[in-house]
Amino acid sequence: MDWEVIRFSFFNWDSIQQVYPLLLKGWLMTIKLCIAVVPLGFALGACIATMYSFKIRPVNWAIIGFVDFFRSIPPLVLLIYTVYGLPLLGWDVPAFGAVLVAFTLNSSSYYGEIIRAGIESIPKGQMEAAQSTGLNRLQAMYYVILPQAIRNVAPDLTSNTLELIKATSIASVVALPELLRMGRVAQGLVYNATPLIAVAVIYLIMLWPMVRLLSRLERQMMSAR
DSSP states (O other): OOHHHHHHHHOOHHHHHHHHHHHHHHHHHHHHHHHHHHHHHHHHHHHHHHHHHTTOHHHHHHHHHHHHHHHHSOHHHHHHHHHHHTGGGTOOOOHHHHHHHHHHHHHHHHHHHHHHHHHHTSOHHHHHHHHHTTOOHHHHIIIIIHHHHHHHTHHHHHHHHHHHHHHGGGGGGGTOOOHHHHHHHHHHHHTSSHHHHHHHHHHHHHHHHHHHHHHHHHHHHHHHO
């Protein structure tokens, strides 16, 4: 095994020096996408779970259809249809906006199911006690039930967020200049795989703290039981 060839192909520092502006541009786009899609997906998911908890049958049917639909479609398929389908409908949406729509719809269905499970874990007496203080049902849900529900499912929410951030890499398929896309462009410029190794290291540095946080939350939940 020729270690010099391996070093040149996968750990070439000179290559990183040549293309680091591209990797930086991709990393910033990934951060921008995550900062936008995670809060939007979480907020829409919380709204979905809240509306479902009101037990209005036609609304619940619509929510079940929405959640089942977007959980059944692979994110990549949804992404392609959104990016290339919206312009065909006459909606001139930038690539970033179309990617944001696709990820928000997909992630909100998962966030919604997780938060709904958290709401259902709260005893019904909590809602009755909150309403007895003068709060209406929506206020009781917002101030009393949701905080407890989110705390109960914090490990699941963290895990879903972790998977969502990793899934943003598929935006490279539609040429959005995020981290993986820029890594592949850089690879074509330097003719070796070092930029892709750098991309993997960047993702590791970004996501490892969340992995540790998830492990800590899971341990806390287990000890609380």
